[in-house]
Amino acid sequence: MGIPMSVDVPAPADPRRAERAVRTAFARLHEADRRFSRFRSESEVSRFGAGDLRPEDLSADLTEVLALATRAGLASGGAFTVRRPDGTLDTDGVVKGWAAQRAAGVLDAAGVGAFCLNAGGDVVTRGEPVPGRGWRVGVRDPSDAHRFLVVVEQRDGAVATSGTYERGAHVWDGRTGRAASGLLSATVLAADLTTADVLATCVLALGRDGVAWAAGQGATAVLAVDDDGRVVGDTAGLRLLDGAPAV
Amino acid sequence: MSTMRWRGTLIYTGTVAAIGAAGIARFVVAPDDATAAAGSGSVATDGGQGATGASSDASSGASTAGTGSSGTDAAGTGSDGTTDSGTVTVVGSVEPTRYGDVQVSVTFDGDRITDVQALQVPDRERRDQQISSMSVPVLAQEVLDAQSAQVDTVSGATYTSEGYLASVQSAIDQRG
Numbered sequence: 001m002g003i004p005m006s007v008d009v010p011a012p013a014d015p016r017r018a019e020r021a022v023r024t025a026f027a028r029l030h031e032a033d034r035r036f037s038r039f040r041s042e043s044e045v046s047r048f049g050a051g052d053l054r055p056e057d058l059s060a061d062l063t064e065v066l067a068l069a070t071r072a073g074l075a076s077g078g079a080f081t082v083r084r085p086d087g088t089l090d091t092d093g094v095v096k097g098w099a100a101q102r103a104a105g106v107l108d109a110a111g112v113g114a115f116c117l118n119a120g121g122d123v124v125t126r127g128e129p130v131p132g133r134g135w136r137v138g139v140r141d142p143s144d145a146h147r148f149l150v151v152v153e154q155r156d157g158a159v160a161t162s163g164t165y166e167r168g169a170h171v172w173d174g175r176t177g178r179a180a181s182g183l184l185s186a187t188v189l190a191a192d193l194t195t196a197d198v199l200a201t202c203v204l205a206l207g208r209d210g211v212a213w214a215a216g217q218g219a220t221a222v223l224a225v226d227d228d229g230r231v232v233g234d235t236a237g238l239r240l241l242d243g244a245p246a247v
Numbered sequence: 248m249s250t251m252r253w254r255g256t257l258i259y260t261g262t263v264a265a266i267g268a269a270g271i272a273r274f275v276v277a278p279d280d281a282t283a284a285a286g287s288g289s290v291a292t293d294g295g296q297g298a299t300g301a302s303s304d305a306s307s308g309a310s311t312a313g314t315g316s317s318g319t320d321a322a323g324t325g326s327d328g329t330t331d332s333g334t335v336t337v338v339g340s341v342e343p344t345r346y347g348d349v350q351v352s353v354t355f356d357g358d359r360i361t362d363v364q365a366l367q368v369p370d371r372e373r374r375d376q377q378i379s380s381m382s383v384p385v386l387a388q389e390v391l392d393a394q395s396a397q398v399d400t401v402s403g404a405t406y407t408s409e410g411y412l413a414s415v416q417s418a419i420d421q422r423g
Contacts, residue, residue, distance in 0.1 A: 135400065137402050138401045139402050148398070185403075
């Protein structure tokens with residue numbers, strides 16, 4: 001599978017500097033990939049999962065990711081876990097958002113004031129694509145790729161979506177060890193993508209109860225679609241675009 | 248317009264990792280300003296991922312397979328320097344995937360993408376057909392949506408797009 005990642009930098013003040021920053025940001029993503037891939041036997045995650053590394057030997061990055069996962073597991077009553085039902089260590093539920101947020105941090109540090117980073121459907125935005133308006137992020141309707149549930153306009157923030165419609169039931173409920181059920185998709189807006197991504201996975205694992213729960217965990221808005229196609233949401237924080245479908 | 252738009256697309260080719268395995272990074276400068284097009288070399292990294300390039304004759308849409316690295320720059324392809332307005336269709340590279348080869352054509356009107364068509368999708372097995380029929384229209388729409396006037400980007404569940412976006416990207420690369 002490929003996860004496409006893109007960065008749009010509108011009208012950079014210093015194009016060369018912006019391009020260098022984007023290269024560095026992508027290099028950080030490659031680095032995270034090498035460290036966290038379950039599909040490379042030599043990756044740190046694989047070696048730790050196989051018991052070849054002791055906790056005190058872990059890198060700061062893996063330690064940080066595991067701490068994030070532990071926190072999410074506690075906050076979600078055990079629904080979120082990095083242990084697959086078969087016991088394999090799988091940090092995917094934390095790593096993508098965390099790595100993309102860190103890549104966004106590279107752009108921030110380089111002074112790239114406006115950008116939109118999209119990592120396989122999870123988004124970090126900064127500033128404005130054109131003066132006077134924020135970035136417009138369309139949230140895909142899980143049952144119809146030709147429609148958006150909503151279009152959100154934001155300047156600085158993050159949007160993450162977790163769903164079963166692209167990769168099947170790949171999220172499991174740590175409380176039961178079974179595939180998460182109840183929701184087709186969950187979209188979470190938050191100040192940063194690390195938070196948004198892990199919360200979106202948690203909401204999917206928790207099912208309908210997760211929607212209200214996420215609002216107390218740092219989500220600025222939550223939008224989910226249940227198995228019957230009904231939209232369940234806490235959209236008080238959403239700035240919807242004119243003409244977007246009412247939720 | 249003086250707006251420059253950078254689009255760096257990092258395409259990973261793993262199986263189901265959250266952040267795939269080895270990847271290709273491409274930076275495409277797609278300026279609205281035609282004069283900058285000549286300098287818009289795209290770069291490919293991570294050797295070994297070179298894809299088969301295909302270039303097209305814009306008027307006929309016929310494609311001629313050629314071999315090239317994924318970082319082919321605009322001057323090296325057959326999509327002659329049509330950087331002004333006008334409609335042009337560029338055929339993307341053939342991207343080998345686990346399920347078979349994927350190839351698309353992308354139609355530009357000026358600097359805007361107006362259509363994405365799948366020329367080759369894997370169809371060897373029933374399962375492949377399902378994957379193709381599902382993911383190709385989805386991704387085509389996402390490409391179009393993402394650069395439509397209404398939205399700047401799309402949030403959705405992580406795609407399962409092995410070669411599709413790579414082929415789209417190569418067409419954008421050729422277009423410069």
